[in-house]
Amino acid sequence: MDQHILSRIDRAVADNLKDIERSFGEQAGLVQDFIMFISRQLKTDLFGYTRFTVQQFCEHTGRNRQDLALVHPDFSSGRKQPPEIQGYAFQTVLDYALYAMMERNIIFSRSYEVKGHNSVVHMTHFPILKDLKLNFNRKDKQQKIYDIRLSDELISGFLSRYYIIDSESYKLVGKGRGGDSRKKLLIYLSKISHVLHSTSTATETTIPLDRICRFADINDIKPSHKKQNLQRMLTHLKCIGRFPIHFEFVSYRGSSEYALRLAFLSGPDRMKVQKEHTFYYRLLNGMRDVFNLCGTGPATPSIEEDPFQNWLINRGLNTAEKARVLQQAYYIAFSINLPDSVATDLVLSGDFLKPLI
Secondary structure, X not given: OOHHHEEEEEHHHHXXXXXXXXXXXXXXXXXXXXXXXXHHHHOOOOOOEEEEEHHHHHHHHOOOHHHXXXXXXXXXXXXXXXXXXXXXXOXXXXXXXHHHHHHOOEEEEEEEEEEOXXXXXXXXXXXXXXXXEEEOOOOOOOOOEEEEEEOHHHXXXXXXXXXXXXXXXXXXXXXXXXXXXXXXXXXXXXXXXXXXXXXXXXXXXXXXXXXXXXXXXXXXXXXXXXXXXXXXXXXXXXXXXXOOXXXXXXXXXXOOOEEEEEEEOOOOOHHHHHHHHHHHHHHHHHHHHHHHHHOOOOXXXXXXXXXXXXXXXXXXXXXXXXXXHHHXXXXXXHOOOOOHHHHHHHHHHOOOOOOOX
């Protein structure tokens, strides 16, 4: 598996894909794509305040830009009026999905248990966005730039509870008809691969046909039809998405029912994953410690509601302290000795992760 395109997806999301559908209906595919896209962005923009364009979103998800720029059918038909923020109507397919993610949470159908260091938290919902703003000049027809602020839960999941997923494979399997279903199947298989490679030396497992078909949106009644459609999807993942898997259908517990035997041919580099985990954890927690000691600076209008993020992006505040945290994180995780001048320049540029990339 190409290590340069590995990303993360929050376990609370990957373990509850059906709840995205229940919470967001026809927008579920876009919501899932956004979570995948922004999780990839977090690898180089760790602090949850980022910006992107429609083009960037499409490049990483396989979506068609023209489709996302269409006025949502609810608004073009006159059934609803689009929501507005500061005079701007969120009426395109992408705009409305982003607005929905700010307005609503993923509601879990049953409590999701998250184990911390000394406690267990039961999550009943999962917020995605805290804030959303658009920057562009409508008169000059400038390209829209989305400024977003992610939820604390999404950032926490990136740091501490995640599955590794090949984001390039995710993009490739999503192109064309049936892409949303193939993406869900890829997430499910990536979850299994992550667990196998993380907890044991085994790389094979057997799954009942009905179980895996639920994740692939295969609802045929006859087992032979389920098998045929699943085989088509798995072949697509393997050949088009370059997902490293071998599969064969076997009888399930000696009955006439089918099961799927899976062999994952490669997985994420365990050492690299651990080093990245250590780096992100040390960097964010170190920055929070410095912030708690140093206090806040003058408010920045776009993120005045979040003093920590306001402090992080203010490059004139506590530069030396931020640089020391960055140096410590690189050294502990990667044994990289950043000179004082380099660490300071990285803090001033905002490009904290440049040596890592």
